[in-house]
Every structure is written in C-alpha cells, then in structure tokens.
Amino acid sequence: MRLPDPLSPLRDSRFAWYYSGRLISTAGSVIAPVALVFAVLDISDSATVLGIVLAAESIPLVVFLLVGGVIADRMSRSLVMQLSHLLSAATQGAMGVLLVTGVAEIWMIAVLAGLNGTVLAFTFPAMQGVVPQVVPRTHIQQANAMLSFSRNGLAMIGPAIGTLLVVTVGSGWAVLIDACSWLIAAAFMAKVKLPPALARSPIEAPSMWADLRDGWSAFTSLTWVWVVVVAFTFLNAIHAGAWITLGPVIAKDTIGIKPWGWVLGAEAAGLLVMTVIMLRWRLRYPVRAGMLGITALAAPIFVLGFHPTVLLLLVLAFVGGLGIEIFSIGWQTAYHHHIPNELLSRVASYDALGSFVAIPIGQLTFGPLAGVFGARDLLVVAAIAYVVIALVTLLSASVRNLPAGDLATEPPGPARSSAEAETT
Secondary structure, eight states, X not given: OOOOGGGGGGGSHHHHHHHHHHHHHHXXXXXXXXXXXXXXXHHOOOHHHHHHHHHHHHHHHHHHHHHHHHHHHHSOHHHHHHHHHHHHHHHHHHXXXXXXXXXOOHHHHHHHHHHHHHHHHHHHHHHHTTHHHHSOGGGHHHHHHHHHHHHHHHHHHHHHHHHHHHHTTOHHHHHXXXXXXXXXXXXXXTTOOOOGGGOOOTTTOOOHHHHHHHHHHHHHHXXXXXXXXXXXXXXXXHIIIIIIIIHHHHHHHTTOHHHHHHHHHHHHHHHHHHHHHHTTOEESSHHHHHHHHHGGGHHHHHHHXXXXXXXXXXXXXXXXXXXXXXXXXXXXXXXXXXXXHHHHHHHHHHHHHHHHTTHHHHHHHHHHHHHHHXXXXXXXXXXXXXXXXXXXXXXXXXXXXXXXXOGGGSOOOSOXXXXXXXXX
8 A cells, every 4th residue: 555645654664673773762751851850850850960960971972973974874874773772771771770779879870870871872873864765755754754753642641651651650660761762773773774875985995084074064154053053052052951850959949850740741731733734845945944943942041940730831831942943854855965875974963063062161150150140040141142142043054045955956755745735
C-alpha cells in the first residue's frame, strides 16, 4: 500500500530502520534527564551542585565535538552510531545501577555524565549526516518532521513518566530504562546501510587536521550558519541556566515537582503539534521563521521569574514548544539543502561547538548568580535578553532571505497537495 506523502520517507528501508532506532533510543532519553535532575537534588539540594553535574556532561560534549564530526565524515556513520549507542548503554546502565543500589555520590554521577557527554560528541555529528543519504531532497523536510514528531511525542509524556518514576520507585530505574533503549537502538542502527560512495578514503582525507580546516572553511563561508550559531552561543547559555538549571529549583519551591513535569510536558506538546503541521507546511524561508519562532521560549522563562503560576506556565510552555520546533525543523531542512553531505558532519560539529559551548557556562554560573541577584529577578532579565538576541540575527540578510532549497533542481517526487503550499 502506498504511504501518504507525509510518511513517504519510510518507503526506504534504511530510513525506516534509522527512524525506528531513533524512536527507541529517544523513548528512554526523554525520561532520563528529569530523573537525573531530581536524583542530584535528592543528594544535594543545591542549584550550584546541579549545574556542576549538568556541566560535567556538557563540557566533554563540547570538547570532543570536532573530533566526532571528522570521524563521522571519514567513517561509516552507521558504524559510528552503533558503537556510540552501545557506549551510551554502558554509561547509563552504570549510573542506573549506582542510583538503584543507593550508593551513588555526586562525583560518581558527574564522572558517568562526563563519559556520556563524550559519547554524545560522536553520536550527534553522525546522526546529522544520515537523512540526506537515505531520503530524496524533495522529502527532507518531511523526514525531519517525522523524526521530530516521534521525539516530541515521546518528550510530551517523558517528563511526566520520569517524574512519576522519581516519586514512586526512584530515579535509578528511569536511567536503566534509558540504558536498555540505547542497547536496542544499536541493533537497529546496524540495519542502516549507507551508500558506500560517500565513504572517504585516506587519500581524500590525508589528516584529521586537514578535515578540520576544510570543515572550518565551509562553516565560516556560510554567513547564515555562523550568525545563528553565534546567537545560540548566548541563547543556549540562557536556556541551560535559566530554564533547565534554575527552572526545577524554583518549581520545587513554588509550583511543585509534579506541576513542573506537566509544564515540561506542555512544552513537548507544543513541539509535537508543530511537527504535525510541518509535515504539510513548507517553510519558504526556514531560518527566518525559526529565529522568529524561537523567541516564544522567552515567555515561560519570564513568567517563571516574575510570577510562576501553573496554568500560565502550561500555556506559555506550549507556545514555546511551537516556536522551538519551527526553528528545529527549519534549521535541519536548511542544513540538508545547502550543505554538501561530505562536509555535513564537520559543519554540524562546528555548529554544535559554537552553540553548545556556553551551555556549561550557563549551568555553572546561573546558580551562583541567582544567589547574588535573586533567582527570579535573574530569570526576568534573562528572558528579555533572549528575545533581543534572537531578533538581532534577523538584521543579517543571509539569515532573513535563505530559501528552503531550489525545488526546480531536485529529483522528481510525489505531487504536492494544496496543503503543502509554500509559506513563510
């Protein structure tokens, strides 16, 4: 039976295996972060200590991203994903055992988080380059929307499930579920056979340094990429410090742990709704739309600082989720249309390095800053700064006017329905 157009990428078995593997690993991963946060807070009720543990994962991720990008462009991305998934299963499994047995200490959790971050530095660039290898250009936005749909659908219920596990059986079991999901997903990734023609020989890649230089040249030549990456250096620091680090701390003292899980679920619901829309709605200028959309995330941060109430936070978190997903799918679509696949993992690693480098800074600094200026006042200022930074990127014509892609040069695909009319 012919699949509907929104599901057309699944006609290729390679994408179907990749999609299934991502679905399984994501099912565990959306639960683990909530469990980890409250596991740390149970051991040490301190925003500063929580920031240190979160940064322990973020810092190795940043440090090894460039190496991960080179490896993903030089080796089989399928093999890189298999190995990294197995290693993630090992690190999360060890952390889960420590938590379940009650012997976990902060330094143990931090070390394992650091190992997990190192593995993710290789997983992320490899995954960035898979979609263009297994999906026709005419269906790239649909493939990205499908991946987002599964991720966001699970993320919508993940925080609630994670919170439920925390208050019932404990956070260790949630982390063990995540470990099992990585293990199963590794077997699925073994089925993703990528085109051998894209593999790079030692002659084509004489050294890792040469690959890094080529990736840097490609990254700096794309104005729309580096302008947005510079902006997200600050935006991610605010998000990591204000929403992820201070958010649960303030929520615990105001609206409560369970309602905070609902708020995170509402954000995920917004992500999910937008992915359904994006299966049919083509963005003519994806980066412009994304930068406008991402400003919505500032609203729940502002309310959390100004006057946290559950109902308003639920609504604004939902709207924030809509905006985040516009950026996410728009950014991925622009990437897959405008960056050569043989450079994609390296450019993505420079992108991730620039975007993520400030995350541990935000995680480490917002706790102490909250102690000096007050957590809620700090969130109000951070929310205002978030909007200003996002809108400043639109001063660049390269960001404003980058099209989704030249459809006239793309290989033939299924006829588009009227619901797929191009729009900003």
